[in-house]
Every structure is written in structure tokens, then in C-alpha cells.
Amino acid sequence: MPTRSQFNPVQVSGRSPEEIKAYEETKRKEEVEKKKLPIKKEKKHFDIRLEAMAPVILTYRILADDEQDALLQMDKKTPTSIKPIILRKKNIKATVYDAGSSLIKFVKAFRV
Secondary structure, three states: OOOHHHOOHHHHHOOOHHHHHHHHHHHHHHHHHHHHOOOOOOOOOEEEEEEEEOOEEEEOOOOOOOHHHHHHHHOOOOOOEEEEOHHHOEEEEEEEEEOOOOOEEEEEEOOO
16 A cells, blocks of 8 residues: 555645635636637538630541531531630639539629
8 A cells, every 4th residue: 555655745635725716717717718619610512603704725526528628517516625724714603502402502793
């Protein structure tokens, strides 16, 4: 069995009323601080449909007799590749939805 000298003096003699009062006061302050912390909002997914005038490089592969015929057929075919030039895009309107939903949350129109 340990002797009295091995124990912490606070464990042996107990706390004074001032120490107890100070401890309770610090506990109260900590609880008030916890209540003051802002509640963190959870992140969620959104779908955004952006209408924009986007400069892109469209590549078509067309089988034609000559250059003029290829230009005429270009409007009837779908492009084989689309390469956007993001730096030159002009935003027109953005609509924000909840992910997987059709409920509109926010709409912003940009100056063109």
C-alpha cells in the first residue's frame, strides 16, 4: 500500500472552497464558449446549368468531294471533338438546383 507521501497533496487534503469555486466558474465559461461556436452547415451537391457563349474549337470529319461540299455537309453532321477555350467564355445565366432535383435554388444573370 502506498504511503501518504506518494499521493498528490490535493488528493490527500482535498480542495479548498476557493479552488472548487474557481473550477466551477471555468466550467461554466467553457460551456458558454461551446454555445457561442457557430453551427457548421453540411455541404451538399448541386447541379448548375450555365448558359454561356462559349468559344470552342469544333472538329468535324466529313467525307466529301471537295472543300465546298465539305463546308455544306458540316451543318448536318455532329462534331467528332469539342475543345473549349475557357478563358474567352462569356457567362449569360446560371441556374442552381439541388443535386438530382428540378427545384430551382438560385438564379443569377450575368452582364454580357
